[in-house]
Amino acid sequence: MPELPEVETITRRLKQVLPGKKIIDTEVLVDKSFIGSATQLEGKTIKDVVRRAKISSIVFEDNTYLATHLKMTGQLIYVDPQNRLGGGHPTADWVSELPTKHTRIRYRLSDDAELFFNDQRLFGWMKLLTQDEHDELFSAWGPDIIDDSVTTAFLQQKFSRRSIPIKQAIMDNAIVCGVGNIYAADSLNLARISPFRPANLLSEKEITVLLAAMKETIAKAVDMGGTTFDGNYVSIDGFAGGYQDEVLTYGRQGQPCYNCGTLLEKEKIAGRGTYYCPNCQV
């Protein structure tokens, strides 16, 4: 479910509430959701929360990392009893009924706070790693799309021998991380480039335009707290994101392109639903 903006939103919010808290107790309700042994976490004190690609990681005082990949349907929900009655109410009403049938792991923290890992489809995981093992997670992946190292020249080199469609290329973690299906489609619409174009046939100018569009799209989505479709992605208190109200193409087949008014179409690329304008995306 989540792409970089959703994981970034969750990570920023966790960073506001978790540092200084200690893990008191762990409960793994579904074994496959936690890789390894969760009991090793008990007694560790949280120092920081960081994001890389679509992985959010809690960093402990001993420099070990509790990494989370939400995959398609994962959620991290934080419940602090001291804030429970204040500060508005969550978008999702199930937050007051945790654990739910989709809760796979729960952590009891100091001060009676709780952290829940929910995951309908069981693709997601949490895992305790050393710093080296955490670094290793990203060893085969390119930089985050928001990183300054992602330049036109960088992408041009990565695309140079790839005949795959450009949409598939920008979603490939080995090239660049953080661009998922929703933002790939929207970035290509903003750049007015067809998702079907072979990556190696884009001009330098087109790559420059596409890169700017990707950075702009991702930055806007981060500002809006991510995208919530079907109530699936929510932030740590159950609140929805806001980008779905601004989305350019995703889920808008049959509706007019904001660039040119032509009706958007939907086709599959590499097995993924792809929304695009058949007129202005060339």
Place this chain on the structure above:
DNA sequence: AATTATGTTGCGGT
């Protein structure tokens, strides 16, 4: 009933 779903990996073929 079949298709679809915001992600990634691993396999076999070229």
Place this chain on the structure above:
DNA sequence: AACCGCAACATAAT
């Protein structure tokens, strides 16, 4: 060797 396409993971909604 590098690249590409496709199945697999598991569940729920349309």
